[in-house]
Amino acid sequence: MKIFKFGGASVKDAESVKNVAKVLNSQGFEKCLLVVSAMGKTTNALEKVVEYYFKKEDYQNEVEKIKQSHLEITKGLFAENHKIFGEVALFFDDLxxxxxxxxxxxxxxxxxxxxxxxxxxSSKILSEYLNDINFSNAWLDARDYIKTDDTYREGVVNWLETEKNISGLDQNQSYVTQGFIGSEANNFTVTLGREGSDYSAAIFAYCLNAEAMTIWKDVPGVMTGDPRKFENVTLLSNISYEEAIEMAYYGASVIHPKTLQPLKQKHIPFYVKSFVEPEKPGTKVGNSDVNQSEESYILKENQVLMNISTRDFSFIAEDHISQIFNLLAKHKIKVSMMQNSAISLALCLEDKFGKIDEVNQTLTQQFSTDVVKNVSLYTVRNANMDELSNFYADKKILLEQISKNTVQIVTQ
Structure with missing residues (x-):
């Protein structure tokens, strides 16, 4: 069975949904499971609904905007009396x-x-549209299959239960389901982390022993850098699981960090291809004799640089580091880079949930701290150490770290 994942950009409007059908026509839709993200910027819009709801502001108006946007897309795909209009309206009624x-x-x-x-x-609209044009499929509620704990917004997958659920699917037919979501023991929805749809696809691929998994994006494949941020980038046609995992760890946005481990465990080939040019080969991640190790550039923005030091000039010891990292873990703040000296610890942090001020307040009870927000972390993989002067040019460097063939700098 093949697993295809289509992101928000690939289903952002009616024409994009129709293009998905063209991609499937070129690739073959038999024995295929499609994992679909929310349409366009819908997730951002729904985040605004939650924000307004807790501020006791007019969230209903925001819901109505999202509803009308989806109905407009639906009008471009279906006849006026199609049942899908009632189903879309029902989702919003339930919300x-x-x-x-x-x-x-x-x-x-x-x-x-x-x-x-x-x-x-989005998955219901796509499933109905494909059925209407004779791409026969069954719509699945991913929450019935992917089971997690109750860590809302960062669900931890119960692999034993999830594999039992998914392995029972009939692999002789095709399906459309959702990315990003599962459910806990009481069947409340739990999301798998922002951009978690890739991870959902990998979960289905692992549990179905898929022959391959493909993520369809608006880029030709995995590049040596984000073309919106870096010049003269090129396509990586073949890379190993290990290189892809390293790139994901350092923040390459084209691959979700959790996606690769389940695929590697079962040696499932993973492709990143363009839904704009589906005939192009894209990037293959997996076992190959021609894996590339090209110089690659990765940028993580909106980071926080925190310098922590002891007040009495004693060493930053194991008990201090344990205390600091336990506090970061409690608040779900991720460490992107760390560097320590005798009396200080420098951390480049990803604060997705806005908890850094709370953490800093706790730390200042025992340590001296300095916090710089909105910094950027640049990583150069497989760096050519003799030709890095251009990379350093015009950057205010706050922290630098060099290891074997990898250079990282924090800039402001």
Missing amino acids: EAFLRRNKSPNYNFVYDQVVSCGEMI
């Missing part, structure tokens, strides 16, 4: 009913119940 009745003050819980609606609606 508004949840927000009216909800009593939970847990932001993350409410976030997951609301934001997940984007994938539910």
Whole structure:
């Protein structure tokens, strides 16, 4: 069975949905499972709904905007009397009913119940459209298959239960389902982390022992840098799982960090291809005799640089580091880079949930700290050490770290 994942850009409007059918026509749709993201910027719009809901502002108006946007897309795909219009409206009725009745003050819980609606609606529209044009498929609710713990917004997959659920699917037919979501023991929705649709596809691929998994994007494949951020980048046609995992760890946005481990475990080939030019080969990630190790540039923006030092000039010891990292883990702040000296620890941090001020307040009870927000972390993989002067030019460097063939700098 083949696993295809289509992101938000590939289903952002009616013409894009029609293009998905063209991609499937060129690739073959038999025995295929499609994992679909929310349409366009729907996730951002639904995040705004949650924000307004907790601020007790007019979230209903935001819901209505999202509803009308989806109905407009639907009008470009179906006849006026098609049942899909009622189904789309029902999703929004359920969303508004949840927000009216909800009593939970847990932001993350409410976030997951609301934001997940984007994938539910996009997958239903795509499934119905494909059936109408004779691409026969069954629509699946991913929450019935991917089971997690109750860590809302960062669900941890229960692999034993998930594999049992998914392995029972009939692999002789095709399916459309959602990325990004699963459910916990009480069947409440749990999301798998921002950009988690790639991970969802990998979960299905692993549990179905898929022959291959392909992510369809608006870029030709995995490049040696984001063409929107770096000049003269080129396509990487073949890279190893290990290189792809390293690139994902350092922040290459084209690959979700969690995606690769389940694929590597079962040696499932992973392709990144363009939905604009589906006939192009794209990038293959997997076992190959011609894996590339080209110089590659990765940029992570909106980072936080925190310098922590002892007040009495004692060493930063194991107990200090353990205390600091436990605090970061508690607040779901991820370490992108670290560097320590005798009396200080420098950390480049990713603060997705806006907890850095709270963490800093706790740390200053025992340590001296300095926090610089909105910094950028550049990473050069497989760096040519003799030709890095252009890379350093015109950058205010706050922190630098060089290891074997990898250079990282934090800039302001």
